[in-house]
Amino acid sequence: MVEVVTIEAVARERAGKGAARATRRAGHVPGVIYGAKQPPRLLSVDPRVVLKELHRPGWRSRLYDVKVGEVTERALLRDVQFHPVTDRPQHVDFQRLAAGQEIRVGVEVVFLNEAASPGLKAGGVLNVVRHEVEVYCTPETVPEKFEIDLTGLTIGDTIHWSAVKAPPGIRPVIADRDFTIATIAPPTKQVETAASAEAASSAAPAKGAAPAAGGKAASGGGAKAAPAAKPAKK
Template sequence: MVQTIRIEGEARELAGKGAARATRKQGRVPAVIYGAKQEATLLSLDPRDVMKELQKGGWQSHLYEVAVAGRAERCLMREVQFHPVKDTPLHVDFQRLAPGQMIRVRVPVVFLNEDTAPGLKEGGVLNVVRRDLEVMSDPDQVPDQFEIDLAAATIGASLRWSNVQDQKGTKPVITDRDFVVATIAPPTVEEEVVIQAPVAAPAADAKGKGKGKK
């Protein structure tokens, strides 16, 4: 089971830009919990709690238990708005989870055995097309990562969704093809450019200089 991260919030009554600015002046980050056909819950968060989660990476795939006024709701952190200059969080959107609901998440991909992959040892380059994969998952079984083994990958190989070692009960959002995750591209050959020095014109005959009609 995926670990659920608890965040403590404080209820706020008013919505709108003015109320959000007032919340920020108090040193808090305005937030909202929506979804599951329920009324939205307005709250504010400690900015340190928000930054702590953002710095972990992969926060869009983590499960959160957001506690407000003694009531905890299971959520996904869907969107964070940032200050354009200070890069501090301005607003956080959480999606409430309904019982039995499959959720759409992005899961990072890691590549195994890069050091021994024959295509890479021969000078090929790992070209990552998708660094994370968007899938539908059970909220209690969201993978921390997907793994693709490069042990047999040669130059020209295409690593696809079917090469994910354990899909962990998820279903890809892209369903019409076995999509490419990465390729082993051939090494880049740089052509050697030879720059030739310009050929100097032959020197004029010194004896011929100054000759002319007298």
């Protein structure tokens, strides 16, 4: 089961830019909790709590019990707006959840047993295409993470969604193909060496080619240039 974190919040009475600025001056982040066919509730939270959650992996699929006074509501942290200069949180949105309601969440992908991958041991690189996968599920079945076992994978192997052991009732948002999550790419040095060799080959002059203009003539056997004509005597 996914982790549930309790967040203490304070009710806000007024909406609007002026009220939001006043909340920020007081050291809090204005926010709202909406959804589940209920009226939105205005609130404010400690910015340190918001930043702490954002710095932890998997916050997009983590469930939150948002406590405002005596009322506690289960929610997802949907969006955080930041100041363009200071990068401080300016506004936070929570989506209220209802039991059995289908929701869309981004679930973190975690890779296991890298040491047991022959491709990685040989110098290959794990090229992650998707660090998280968006899926449909209910609040009761939100996965904490998707684990992918790298055991036995070699250079050139591709990991698709079909390799993920998702719990029952979980379906990906991308439903029209078995999409790629990661690949085992060749070693970076090997690719760079091949590219350098190809560049050197294309830059080398062809055998027997004439020297560039202004260059010295090749030694041996070549005809000498005729001396310049002397000016006529007056």
